Amino acid sequence: MIGSDVRMENYRVLLADRMSLRIRPADVVLTRNAIMWMEVEKSWKPSAGVSGTACWRTVQVCEIVAVRRTEDEAQENTQTQKPNWRSKQHLLQYPYSFTVSYVKRSGQHQWRCSDVTFYCADCELCDLWIQVTNEQLALLANRPKSLLVYINPYGGKRQGKYIYEQKVAPVFRRAGISTDVIVTERANHARDHLKTEANLDKYDGVVCVGGDGMFSEILHGLVSRTQSDHKVDQDQPDAELVPCSLRIGIIPAGSTDCICFATTGTIDPVTSALHIVVGDSQPMDVCSVHHNNGFLRYCVSMLGYGFYGDMLTDSETKRWLGPARYDLSGIKTFLNHNYYEGTVSFLPAEENLGSPRDKLLCRSGCLVCQHKSAIKDKHSETSEEREKPGSDSWRAICGKFIAINAANISCACPRSPKGLSPSAHLADGSTDLILVRECSRLDFFKHLLRHTNKEDQFDHSFVEVHRVRKFRFQPNHDSMVILEQDEPHKEGGPPPLYSSQPIPQFNADSNWNCDGEILPHTAIQVSVQCQLIRLFARGIEEQQQQQALLEEPCTLLAFNQNTDY
Numbered sequence: 028m029i030g031s032d033v034r035m036e037n038y039r040v041l042l043a044d045r046m047s048l049r050i051r052p053a054d055v056v057l058t059r060n061a062i063m064w065m066e067v068e069k070s071w072k073p074s075a076g077v078s079g080t081a082c083w084r085t086v087q088v089c090e091i092v093a094v095r096r097t098e099d100e101a102q103e104n105t106q107t108q109k110p111n112w113r114s115k116q117h118l119l120q121y122p123y124s125f126t127v128s129y130v131k132r133s134g135q136h137q138w139r140c141s142d143v144t145f146y147c148a149d150c151e152l153c154d155l156w157i158q159v160t161n162e163q164l165a166l167l168a169n170r171p172k173s174l175l176v177y178i179n180p181y182g183g184k185r186q187g188k189y190i191y192e193q194k195v196a197p198v199f200r201r202a203g204i205s206t207d208v209i210v211t212e213r214a215n216h217a218r219d220h221l222k223t224e225a226n227l228d229k230y231d232g233v234v235c236v237g238g239d240g241m242f243s244e245i246l247h248g249l250v251s252r253t254q255s256d257h258k259v260d261q262d263q264p265d266a267e268l269v270p271c272s273l274r275i276g277i278i279p280a281g282s283t284d285c286i287c288f289a290t291t292g293t294i295d296p297v298t299s300a301l302h303i304v305v306g307d308s309q310p311m312d313v314c315s316v317h318h319n320n321g322f323l324r325y326c327v328s329m330l331g332y333g334f335y336g337d338m339l340t341d342s343e344t345k346r347w348l349g350p351a352r353y354d355l356s357g358i359k360t361f362l363n364h365n366y367y368e369g370t371v372s373f374l375p376a377e378e379n380l381g382s383p384r385d386k387l388l389c390r391s392g393c394l395v396c397q398h399k400s401a402i403k404d405k406h407s408e409t410s411e412e413r414e415k416p417g418s419d420s421w422r423a424i425c426g427k428f429i430a431i432n433a434a435n436i437s438c439a440c441p442r443s444p445k446g447l448s449p450s451a452h453l454a455d456g457s458t459d460l461i462l463v464r465e466c467s468r469l470d471f472f473k474h475l476l477r478h479t480n481k482e483d484q485f486d487h488s489f490v491e492v493h494r495v496r497k498f499r500f501q502p503n504h505d506s507m508v509i510l511e512q513d514e515p516h517k518e519g520g521p522p523p524l525y526s527s528q529p530i531p532q533f534n535a536d537s538n539w540n541c542d543g544e545i546l547p548h549t550a551i552q553v554s555v556q557c558q559l560i561r562l563f564a565r566g567i568e569e570q571q572q573q574q575a576l577l578e579e580p581c582t583l584l585a586f587n588q589n590t591d592y
């Protein structure tokens with residue numbers, strides 16, 4: 028009964044008045060949950076037919092960006108480039124107006140800030156609506172009021188500053204969010220500032236404008252700062268890390284932007300800005316990477332050895348090409364077709380976390396991640412025992428690998444809309460370890476192709492995938508890189524691309540690609556830190572969920588015009 032009381036309370040009408048929407052009369056209702064309006068048809072009589080039951084356009088209060096007096100209508104019209112349709116007569120009848128800005132879904136997971144203006148006959152009524160709506164907005168405790176923003180002016184296509192100033196800052200201004208903006212002057216500027224200088228008590232969140240590399244700087248700055256504030260030693264692989272209290276917002280302006288894509292379903296600066304404004308919160312796992320009990324880096328998206336490590340190493344010399352560097356280096360790395368020998372050992376995740384091949388996609392409100400959140404603190408002794416390397420629960424796989432990828436999240440991005448591991452979860456405390464063994468170039472091509480289509484990318488004999496909580500990699504240094512012989516070398520022709528002979532100058536080891544940064548060591552220990560950070564995001568909304576909201580649902584509301592509210 029208490030539940031239904033709460034629901035009734037949410038539907039309690041706070042205000043209900045007849046106003047005007049454009050030049051037509053409209054009934055407008057504000058409840059604790061939503062603002063609703065309906066143009067009144069001339070033929071519509073509340074006492075007749077369906078006795079006042081009608082179709083209302085609804086905006087949830089939690090998706091209202093701002094409400095304000097429509098000060099200057101001429102200016103509003105220039106901004107929205109709509110013709111001024113208000114007749115003189117209408118202006119006289121309804122001279123006061125207020126505008127509600129709200130989130131509107133425009134398809135493909137993109138959000139836009141839309142406006143609706145209500146015209147009132149008297150000034151007090153107009154002010155009352157603004158005041159009561161603002162009171163409801165003030166109750167939304169999740170919304171940030173003050174943000175620290177870092178812009179990488181050189182990420183992606185070098186549009187970071189322009190994107191922030193033209194697309195994002197106006198949305199923050201409209202929502203009344205105050206910002207301190209720092210345009211970075213060098214790599215690691217943002218990380219170092221967060222780690223040691225920034226007065227974080229002033230802010231409700233940190234925003235990065237850039238790509239995955241820039242996000243990684245913010246992640247390292249915030250996580251390291253939190254650990255040093257709590258005297259936690261990051262060098263200890265088993266240290267219990269303290270979760271960061273500030274949320275991170277990502278305004279995509281990079282080359283891959285896979286963390287933004289995998290948490291919002293799109294890479295669109297305005298959408299990201301609106302997720303920040305409404306105060307969304309998405310917990311995220313973070314992998315900590317150590318070498319010989321010394322801390323190396325944190326990773327949120329992908330750790331890749333072999334193919335993705337080599338590709339990144341090659342692409343770093345081509346930064347001037349922008350995002351296209353990955354295409355060029357990708358082709359080169361594919362043609363090189365190197366593989367590497369080593370041992371991967373791992374601790375499998377609990378079975379109730381599902382499997383990378385179960386097709387249970389992590390979507391907004393994911394039950395697997397919520398369940399993990401609920402049981403996170405109940406860590407039993409038996410599981411601690413289980414975690415010790417060498418215990419029976421650990422498994423080891425030795426072999427020659429073309430790629431070893433750990434996908435902590437799906438790693439979906441525009442190049443690969445389903446990602447490296449489509450069913451990986453954002454916050455389940457596990458990572459999907461994908462091992463691609465030595466195979467022909469054609470087979471590897473088939474595997475890569477599956478990153479871009481709907482086929483199961485793990486359905487190949489040379490690919491295996493495990494959901495794990497921890498893993499280690501030890502390269503086999505005795506191995507030499509053997510390159511496949513495809514064609515005999517012709518006398519006088521170009522030097523062979525591939526040779527069956529060991530090539531001494533080639534490094535027998537690959538590098539680890541850690542969220543787009545190269546790691547300095549190949550032997551690593553990785554541990555998933557469950558829900559260490561939170562983003563201003565909500566996960567990808569289900570298609571049906573999105574569709575329903577796209578259509579601006581008609582709320583069937585028994586609205587009796589004669590009731591005295």
Ligand SMILES: Nc1ncnc2c1ncn2[C@@H]1O[C@H](COP(=O)(O)OP(=O)(O)OP(=O)(O)O)[C@@H](O)[C@H]1O
Binds near residue numbers: 180239240242280350
């Ligand atoms: N002012 C700066 N000058 C030079 N480098 C910078 C500056 N600010 C940040 N960086 C570095 O630039 C690198 C790349 O940035 P970013 O991630 O924004 O773009 P990207 O590499 O093009 O995109 P992605 O990471 O999505 O592939 C980051 O590693 C970051 O440390």
Ligand SMILES: CCCCCCCCCCCCC/C=C/[C@@H](O)[C@H](CO)NC(=O)CCCCC
Binds near residue numbers: 329335
């Ligand atoms: C035959 C067709 C072949 C097509 C293959 C397309 C494969 C696309 C897979 C995309 C996987 C993205 C993984 C994310 C990695 C990020 O942490 C990292 C930092 O931004 N980006 C890269 O390393 C850069 C990775 C760039 C990938 C192209």
Ligand SMILES: [Ca+2]
Binds near residue numbers: 454456
């Ligand atoms: Ca995960």
